[in-house]
Amino acid sequence: MPGGERVSEAPPPAGAFETGPLLLGVRHHGPGSARAVRAALDAAAPAAVLIEGPPEADPLIPLAADPGLRPPVALLAHAVDEPGRSAFWPMAEFSPEWVAIRWAVERGVPARFIDLPATHSLAWEEDTGDGDPEEEAEHARVDPLAALAEAAGYDDPERWWEDAVEHRGPGRSEPFAPFAALEDAMGALRERYGDGGRPRDRVREAYMRLQIRAARREFGDEVAVVCGAWHVPALRAKATVTADRALLKGLPKLKTDLTWVPWTHRRLARSSGYGAGIDSPGWYAHLFGAPDRPVERWLTKVAGLLREEDRIVSSAHVIEAVRLADTLAVMRGRPLAGLTETTDAVRAVLCEGSDVPLSLVYDRLVVGDVLGEVPESAPAVPLQRDLAREQRRLRLKPEALERELELDLRKDTDAARGRLLHRLRLLGVGWGEPARSRGSTGTFRETWRLRWEPELSVRIAEAGVWGTTVLGAATAKAEADAAGARALADVTALAEQCLLAGLPDALPVVMRVLADRAALDTDVSHLAQALPALVRSLRYGDVRGTDTGALADVAAALAERVFIGLPPACTTLDTDAAQEMRGHVDAVHGAVGLLAETLTGHDGLRPRWRAVLRTLSQRDTVPGLLRGRAVRLLLDDGVLEADDVARLMGLALSPGILPGDAAAWVEGFVGGGGGGLLLVHDERLLGLVDAWLTSVPADAFTDVLPLLRRTFSAYEPGVRRTLGELVRRGPGGGAGAAGHPATSSGFAPEPDAGRADAVLPVLRLLLGLAPEQAQSTDDDLAGVGA
Incomplete structure (x- = not known):
């Protein structure tokens, strides 16, 4: 065993191995258990240490002596032929298993894992059971910690554990007493609940008993076993070798690999879904590492964190928080202030009653973001x-x-x-x-x-x-994905990924598949989905200096096919299909603009696309949503004048048009980004919408209301407020400069000098000007707008 010869120890105290191996039942990731394990191992000085974990990881135990292996870490086991089938055995600095491993490695004592091998546990499907379903339903899965806390009169298992274990360290004179007490408690629970709804535990415990027997044959009775306290009564029970082997007969197998991997405190937390999780790994790490005065040291950490976040926290705050936490512990009958008391003190004193900074304390300190490290010498793919x-x-x-x-x-x-x-x-x-x-x-x-x-x-x-390298693996994966892609958009997205990832060897393969799929695909919606990704790829290629000549040709050909197929594809669409097609039209519009700027020799793309939009805007069989959108895009490009737009809107909102079709046209025209500002700055269009809306019959208004609400609710609050003011004033409601009537509501041919002068006092105040400077400054400011 690496680490040198076994350090000579004093003889173990009488009674340590009188009843056989020393069974140290623990709570996984319990700092109190970890301290007790270290004290018990120091006192007993066993000849070997057996630990709950997969035996295939025995060769990885010596790595615990490497300073590059820093917890939290985990043993990772995965199937060789199916790496996604995996399991973790996490260990933090305050995990009893890690303490036992470190104790053995530092003293040259053999250490071994004795749980069911990963080759069986990974092959054993989750839904495999071996018991009567009715019996399993009656004896639901039991949480031993919760059961003991309830028996002690606690409604919070974590609080009970702190009071019973964390705040009552093992006595030096009786280092084994905590384990004897916990074994008695677990024995009572096992008598009441049997396997506690865990039928697989019977198999695991049978394997552990066999491993303990083998260790006793090799090392004698001076063997220490560190395992979950729940298993101790079963390991102490008398069972024959034949019965144990019978339970293990016929277990499925998988070829597995194991290694150490980094872990995090956040993944140790119960909220992450980890079965043996705890609520406060950061707090437990603090309890394990604090040499003394844990409450004072914890509140000092909290104060440091809050100061980093620019909150004012003084030493007096910390002193007062310590006093409050201690007082709360006395009032609640606790041996020491725990996490509940310190949290209450932090909220009241350091956070001034606010839960906002308290949530930061919980996230950064109570849970924490500590990430372990693994040395290069650890096995890895x-x-x-x-x-x-x-x-x-x-x-x-x-x-x-x-x-x-x-x-x-x-x-x-x-x-x-x-x-x-x-x-x-x-x-x-x-x-x-x-x-x-x-x-x-x-x-x-x-x-x-x-x-x-x-x-x-x-x-x-x-x-x-x-592959064995990131570049090689990504290249092979891209080629395989291209061959297996079903939709044209998937291939174009893959081409974009190849450019972003810098995969020059994969790009030709993807482009061949892309050209073949584009030539065979006749669905215009598929072509419209594919075009934007191709155009983005061209732009990214320019930034990265990648040759995108093949992409350019495919993109130009794809655009021409979209131009030809889009008008027929936009006819006789229902509401949902029209909404989807509107998204395609917007995407193609943006793509064509970028394509025309990027490609040389394709100057005709933009005029061709505008001709398509004109066709959509004037074809009666095209849904109103798409006709209105086409008009809006032509207006934004400067192709249509305001008079032309007003004429088209007047036709779309005329009395002969059904209210639902007219509302869809409005949604297409003024929906989306910038639609509200268009109505704000062109009140002729706003007047047309207003006149149409007031003419909608009462029985039809309920039908068009959802469309209008969807359109106008997307505007910014300021835009909606301005539109409301304009509609409230009505056409011609404002006055222009020098008393001339405005041409439209809220606007005039010339600036309103009276309203402009009203800002001068505020400007003088902001500039800090004296009264005698006011007149000259006003003249200068007035001259600016002349």
């Missing part, structure tokens, strides 16, 4: 090793706390970082997610949200079937 090299080269360290990463693609390092993140996304490894940039919107900039989750290690293992 080749793809994982290549990713680790890329992360070091590009200085992209995995972190548990979510952070934003701004990339300037004109810089080599940032461009390489972007390619790596896109390649991982293509492989299904979602380390980074694209986000909207808060700064520049140019195509040379990318924004990512990065957060490393332990499950990504499984995704990397799964992706290892595509």
Whole structure:
């Protein structure tokens, strides 16, 4: 066993191994259990330590001596042929299992895992059971901690555990007493509930008993066993070797690999769905690591966090919070202030009664974002090793706390970082997610949200079937996805991904598939969906210096096919189909504009598209939603004059048109971005809409109301308020300069000097001008607008 010869220890105290192996029942991830295990091992000095965990991980135990293995970490087991089938055994610094491993490694004592091998547990499907369903329903799955807390008169299992264990450390004179008491309690629970709704535990415990017998033959009775307290009564029970082997007969098998992987405090939390989770891993880590005065040290941490967030927290606040926490503990009859008392004190004193900063304390400290580390010497699939090299080269360290990463693609390092993140996304490894940039919107900039989750290690293992490097695996995955893609839009999206990820070898394969699919696909909606992604690919290619000649030809040909097929495809559509087609029309409109700017020698694309829009705007068989949208797009491009638009709107809203069709036309024309401002600044159009709306018969108004509400509710509050004021005043309700009537409501040919002069006192106040300076300043300001 690495770590040197076994350190000579004093003889174990009398009674430590009188009844056989020393069974140390623990709570997984319990700092009180961890301290008690360390004290018991120091006192008993066993010849071997047996730990609940998969035996295939025994060769990984010596890595615990490597300073590069820093908890929280987890043993990851996955099926070799099906990496997605996996299981984790997490361990934090305050986990009793980790303490036992470290104790054994530091002293050169053999340590072994004795739980059911991963080769069986991974092959054993979740729905496999071995008992009477009615009996299992009667004896539902039991939470031992909750049952003991209820018996002690507590309604909160975590609070009971703190009072019973965390705040009452093991006595030095009786290091085994806590385990004896817990064993008695669990024995009573097992007598009452049997396997507690866990029929698989019978098989696991049979295997553990066999492993304990083997260890006793090798080391004698001086063996310590660290396992969940629930299992201790079953391990102590008398059972024959034949009976135990019978339970293990015929178990399914899978070939598995195991390694250490980083874990996080957040994934230890019960809220993450982890079965043996705890509510407050950050608090437990603090209790385990604090040498003394845990409440004072905790509240000092909280104060430091709040100060980092620019909240005013003084030493007096901390002193008062400590006093309040201690007082609450006395009032509630607790041996020491626990998390409940400290949280109440933080809320009242440091957060001034607000739950907003308190939620930050809970997220950052009570749970925490600590991420463990694993040394390079740990076993890993080749793809994982290549990713680790890329992360070091590009200085992209995995972190548990979510952070934003701004990339300037004109810089080599940032461009390489972007390619790596896109390649991982293509492989299904979602380390980074694209986000909207808060700064520049140019195509040379990318924004990512990065957060490393332990499950990504499984995704990397799964992706290892595509190659041994990130580049090679992403290339192979893109080629396979292209061959298996069913929709044309999927292929164009894949072409875009290839450009973003910098996969020059995969792009020709994808382009061949794209050209074949585009030639055979006759569905205009599919072509319209595919075009925007192609155009974006051309733009991204320009930024990254990629040759996109083949993409340009396909995009231009695809656009021509959309132009030809769109007008027939837009006729006789129902409401839902028209809504979907409107999205396609908007996307194609934007794509054509970018395509015309990007491609040389394709100057006719924009006029051809405008001709298509004119056709849509004038064809009666096209739904009103699409006709109105086509008119709006032509107006935005400057193709239609305001008089032409007013004429078309007057026709669409004439009395002979059904109210529902007219409302759909209005939605298409003024719905979406900028529609409200269009009505604000062109009151002729607003007047037409207003006149039509007031003429809608009462019996039809209820039918058109949902359409109108959907249209106008999307406007900004300020736009809606302005439109309401304009409609309230009515046409001609305003007066122009020098008393001349306005040509339309709220507007006049010349600025209103009286209203403009009203801002001068405010300007003088803002500029801090003295009264004697007011006249000259007013003259200067007036001259600005002359």
